[in-house]
Amino acid sequence: MIKKIYSFFFIVLVLVTSPFLIRYLLANQKITILNSIYFNFPGIITKNKICPTYDALLNQTLDDSFSVSIINNNGTIISSYNDEVPRLPASNQKLFSSAYVLSKYKLNNNLKTSLFKNKNDYYLHGQGDPDLNYEHIIELISNVKENKIINFNIVEIDSKLYWPKGWTNTDKLYEYGSPITSLAIESNHNKYDDIYALKNFIKNYLKNKFPNSKIYIDFFDSEKTFYLKNIKEINKIYSTPILSLLTLTNSESHNFTAESLFKNASNTWNDNDYIKLKKWLENKGLPVTNTYFADASGLSRKNKITTKLVVLFLDKMRYSNNFKAYQSTLSIMGVRGTLAKRFVNSELSGKFFGKTGTLSNVFALSGFLYKNEKPIIISIIQNSNKIDKEKAFKLLRDLYYLKSC
Secondary structure, X not given: OHHHHHHHHXXXXXXXXXXXXXXXXXXXXOOHHHHHHHHHOOOOOOEEOOOHHHHHHHHHXXXXXXXXXXXXXXXXXXXXXXXXXOEOXXXXXXXXXXXXXXXXXXXXXXXXXXXXXXXXXXXXXXXXXXXXXXXXXXXXXXXXXXXXXXXXEEEEOOHHHOOOOOOOOOHHHOHHHOOOOOOOHHHHXXXXXXXXXXXXXXXXXXXXXXXXXXXXXXXXXXXOHHHHOOOEEEEEEEOOOHHHHHHXXXXXXXXXXXXXXXXXXXXXXXXXXXXXXXHHHHOOOOOOOOOXXXXXXXXXXXXXXXXXXXXXXXXXHOOOOOHXXXXXXXXXXXXXXXXXXXXXXXXXXXXXXXXXXXXXXXXXXXXXXXXXXXXXXXXXXXXXXXXXXXXXXXXXXXXXXOOOX
């Protein structure tokens, strides 16, 4: 009887203390299989332990237009400020979408652009390679054979899907707001009619090559995938590896690439629904209540996230098998990407791997700050008609020099 009582209390003790034991083991990151299990586990193990010096800094520095969350290497939220207030994230949205892409692809995978044939019918099909150019197009269609009649189809999404919800008409006039199409010459160069320029280019090329042939060229709805059943792939080209494209996405904050990669990874070229991204985060036990995901790049004004979600997500990413690759895609303070010109030749240079986000009335800065060999995770978002980027960067610098708790 006594043995049973002791056994009962021992089991209770293990169950009560195991989350802390697991968190300890995770913090040391010495058990690879445990890291992988935790990354995919539908829950988070964290706790709050206020760091007075950090809290004092946030309260003295910030106004209500800011949200900030900070997690230490042990997964403990040590300081926060308005951390559950939904905010526009701008390009901090790419932190989520790029990780989603990384979970669906191998690092050396590529996007493919193909030419298919069925009798005298040709179909040009793409996956949104951001570096596709006219030389690639010539290489692809060089396999078209002379015939009395040549029917050439450009397989493309419906024009209603060129832009995600919440992209403004002003956005669409600039390179950062280029239409998201599966066949895009150099990421569409922000030109509204680039897809039609491609049509004219192919038509002129084929007419010059086959002057005695009747050339018919048109767009083919990519949703009608039945055309793939009885056709043969006769030529193809590949993009640079996925890891390089993710670096373009995060380090250089390239919107087209972010959207293209996500649409391929989530198989959503024929809709503008980003619920799969939110569900993916939710299935990992992350707090997505009161959040909204309207695109993959962060250009949409409909996105809403919290800094608490950002830091808890980045903390979980540290236990992904692909974490080193993921971190390598980010901007590096004073070294590369959108952070290349910040804190150059200073002690902070090379110590912060992160992502910026900029829109009118929005600035965001989130990532991994290495005060020693192990990082603290920080997310700063300001939504205001008086954006103060310098305050955000000064806060990051002060946190670097401030003694940790």
